[in-house]
Amino acid sequence: MAGSYNHKLIEGKWNKKWEENPVNVDDGKKEKYYCLDMFPYPSGNGLHVGHWRGYVISDVWSRYKMMHNYYLIHPMGWDAFGLPAENYAIEHGIHPSISTAENIKNIKRQINQIAAIYDWGREVNTTDPDYYKWTQWIFVQMFKKGLAYEKEMPINWCPSCKTGLANEEVVNGKCERCHSEVTKKNIRQWMLKITAYAERLLADLDKLDWPEKVKKMQTDWIGKSYGAEVDFKVDGKDDVITVYTTRPDTLWGATFMVLAPEHELAASLSTPETKEAVDKYIYEASMKSNVDRLQDKDKTGVFTGSYAINPLNGKKTPIWLSDYVLADYGTGAIMCVPAHDDRDFEFAKKFDLPIIQVIAKDGKEIENMTEAYTEASGTMINSGDWNGMESSVLKKEAPEMIEKLGYGKKTVNYKLRDWVFSRQRYWGEPIPIIHCPDCGAVAVPEEQLPVLLPDVEKYEPTGTGESPLAAIDSWVNTTCPCCGKPAKRETNTMPQWAGSSWYFLRYVDNKNDKELVNREKADKYLPVDMYIGGVEHAVLHLLYSRFYTKFLNDIGVVDFDEPFKKLFNQGMVCGRDKETGAAT
Numbered sequence: 239m240a241g242s243y244n245h246k247l248i249e250g251k252w253n254k255k256w257e258e259n260p261v262n263v264d265d266g267k268k269e270k271y272y273c274l275d276m277f278p279y280p281s282g283n284g285l286h287v288g289h290w291r292g293y294v295i296s297d298v299w300s301r302y303k304m305m306h307n308y309y310l311i312h313p314m315g316w317d318a319f320g321l322p323a324e325n326y327a328i329e330h331g332i333h334p335s336i337s338t339a340e341n342i343k344n345i346k347r348q349i350n351q352i353a354a355i356y357d358w359g360r361e362v363n364t365t366d367p368d369y370y371k372w373t374q375w376i377f378v379q380m381f382k383k384g385l386a387y388e389k390e391m392p393i394n395w396c397p398s399c400k401t402g403l404a405n406e407e408v409v410n411g412k413c414e415r416c417h418s419e420v421t422k423k424n425i426r427q428w429m430l431k432i433t434a435y436a437e438r439l440l441a442d443l444d445k446l447d448w449p450e451k452v453k454k455m456q457t458d459w460i461g462k463s464y465g466a467e468v469d470f471k472v473d474g475k476d477d478v479i480t481v482y483t484t485r486p487d488t489l490w491g492a493t494f495m496v497l498a499p500e501h502e503l504a505a506s507l508s509t510p511e512t513k514e515a516v517d518k519y520i521y522e523a524s525m526k527s528n529v530d531r532l533q534d535k536d537k538t539g540v541f542t543g544s545y546a547i548n549p550l551n552g553k554k555t556p557i558w559l560s561d562y563v564l565a566d567y568g569t570g571a572i573m574c575v576p577a578h579d580d581r582d583f584e585f586a587k588k589f590d591l592p593i594i595q596v597i598a599k600d601g602k603e604i605e606n607m608t609e610a611y612t613e614a615s616g617t618m619i620n621s622g623d624w625n626g627m628e629s630s631v632l633k634k635e636a637p638e639m640i641e642k643l644g645y646g647k648k649t650v651n652y653k654l655r656d657w658v659f660s661r662q663r664y665w666g667e668p669i670p671i672i673h674c675p676d677c678g679a680v681a682v683p684e685e686q687l688p689v690l691l692p693d694v695e696k697y698e699p700t701g702t703g704e705s706p707l708a709a710i711d712s713w714v715n716t717t718c719p720c721c722g723k724p725a726k727r728e729t730n731t732m733p734q735w736a737g738s739s740w741y742f743l744r745y746v747d748n749k750n751d752k753e754l755v756n757r758e759k760a761d762k763y764l765p766v767d768m769y770i771g772g773v774e775h776a777v778l779h780l781l782y783s784r785f786y787t788k789f790l791n792d793i794g795v796v797d798f799d800e801p802f803k804k805l806f807n808q809g810m811v812c813g814r815d816k817e818t819g820a821a822t
C-alpha cells in the first residue's frame with residue numbers, strides 16, 4: 239500500500255533472509271575487518287538512544303566494509319559486573335545474575351528490532367563463569383610475574399555507615415548517604431603494577447591512529463617528567479636528606495626545605511630549644527588523614543632548628559616540617575623555591591622565610607614580589623655559573639649537570655600510580671588467591687579455575703571493610719594448594735574494569751574452554767581495526783586495555799601489543815568527519 243511502511247513485515251522478511259543466506263562468511267580469501275563497539279552495561283532501563291547513537295556509526299561502517307568484500311567481525315557483548323546490579327539486589331532481593339540475564343534478553347531484543355548486524359555467535363558476558371575463568375586466569379599470570387601484589391592502602395571510609403566508599407560517593411568530603419565526615423581507613427588491597435608498563439604505554443601512543451585529544455589525555459595521565467634527586471647534607475651532622483625535584487634548574491633559589499612529619503630524620507633534627515614543638519607537631523600530624531592534610535588551606539609547620547647545606551652554593555637552608563608534604567610522595571622531603579612556586583611562596587610569606595628570584599623575565603628582577611613567578615621562560619639570575627642561561631634550556635640540562643657534579647642523580651618520574659584492583663563488594667569476579675598461614679598468598683591452580691562466585695543471602699557491604707563473601711564460611715575455608723593445610727580464600731572481588739580490559743580478544747574465540755584465545759585465530763582476526771565509543775573512556779578503560787594487551791603479548795598469548803589500531807569517539811560525530819576514518 240503506497241504511503242505506509244509496514245516495518246514488521248519488512249523487517250521480518252529481511253531478518254529471515256539474512257539468517258538463511260549469510261553474506262558475511264570467512265571464505266579464507268577475504269581480508270578481515272574488525273569493527274568494535276564499546277560493550278554496554280545491561281541496565282534495567284534497556285537500550286537508550288545514546289547507545290544507538292554510537293552503534294549506528296559502527297553499523298553503517300561495518301556494512302560499508304562488508305560491501306567492500308571484507309570478512310567482518312562485528313560482535314556485541316555485556317559488561318555485566320558492577321554496582322548497579324548489586325544495588326538493585328540490595329533493594330529488591332533479586333539475585334544480580336537473574337536481573338542481569340533479564341536485562342540482557344531485553345536489550346538484545348531491542349538491538350535485533352533495529353536490525354543491527356551484530357554477529358551474536360561471538361557474544362560474551364563478563365559474568366559468565368566460562369568468561370571470567372579467563373579474567374581470573376590473567377590475574378594468576380600477573381601474580382606469577384609479580385605484577386599483582388598486596389598493599390595496605392587508604393580507602394574512603396564512612397564511620398557512621400561503616401562502609402568503604404567509592405570516590406564518586408564522597409561529596410565535598412562527606413558521605414553521600416548520611417553526610418558524615420568521610421575519613422581514611424587503611425585496608426589490605428590487591429594492586430596491579432601498571433607502572434611497570436608506563437614507558438611503553440607512553441611511547442606506543444605514537445603507533446596509534448587515535449584522536450590527538452585522547453592521546454594527549456593518556457600522555458597527561460601517565461605524566462612523565464624528568465627531574466633530579468639532590469642530596470643536601472645536614473649542617474654539623476653526617477645525615478643526608480635527598481629531595482626529588484622536577485625543577486633542579488631553580489636550585490640556587492632553594493631557601494628552605496620541608497620534610498614530612500613522618501620522615502625518618504624528622505624527630506632527630508630537633509634541638510633542645512625546638513624539641514617540644516617538633517614532637518608535638520609530629521604527634522598532631524599523625525592524627526590527621528592524608529585528605530585533611532592536603533585540603534587544609536592554612537599551611538602549618540614547625541622549624542626543626544637544623545639546617546641543610548645547598549650543594550650548589552654552600553648556603554645554610556632551614557629545615558622545616560609540614561604536613562602538606564606526604565611521606566609516601568617522592569622522598570618525603572622537598573626543597574622549597576618560594577620565588578617560583580605558589581605553595582612555597584605562601585609558606586615563606588607565612589613564616590617569614592627568604593625569597594630569592596632565580597628566573598627573570600627579560601633578565602629583570604621583580605622588586606616587590608607579591609606572588610610567585612611561575613612562568614617557565616626567562617633568564618637565570620642570582621644563580622652563580624648559571625646566570626644568563628635560558629631557563630627552558632637549563633631545565634633540560636640541569637639534571638645531568640647535577641649528576642656530573644656529584645650532588646645527586648637525574649631521574650624519570652611518572653604520575654601514573656599502580657592500580658587498586660580489589661573491591662569489598664559482592665558482584666564481581668572473585669580474586670583467585672588462597673591465603674595460607676604457612677605459604678602466604680598462593681594462586682588457585684589453573685585447573686581449578688574459575689573460582690565461582692557463590693550465592694549469598696545478603697549483598698550489603700559488611701561494615702568491617704570486607705566483602706559479603708567473607709561471611710560465607712563454607713566458601714572461605716579451603717585447603718592450601720601448596721601444603722594442603724587449612725587456608726582461606728581471598729574475599730575481595732575485582733573492579734568492573736577487569737572484564738572489560740580484554741573482552742575484545744575473546745570475541746574471536748568465545749567458546750574456547752582450553753585457552754583464552756586460540757593463537758591462530760588471534761593472528762588471523764586481531765587486533766581491532768576500528769573501535770567506536772565515548773570519550774569518557776579516554777583514559778581508564780583504554781589505558782587498562784592497552785596494559786592488558788601488552789602483558790598478554792609479553793606472555794605469548796597474542797603477537798601484537800596494541801589492541802585498537804583506530805579509535806573513533808562518537809561524541810565527535812558533528813563536523814569532525816575527518817576523524818571517522820570514512821576516507822580510508
Ligand SMILES: [Zn+2]
Pocket residue numbers: 396397398399400413414415416417418
Ligand atoms: Zn555514611
Ligand SMILES: [Zn+2]
Pocket residue numbers: 674675676677678718719720721722723725
Ligand atoms: Zn600452605
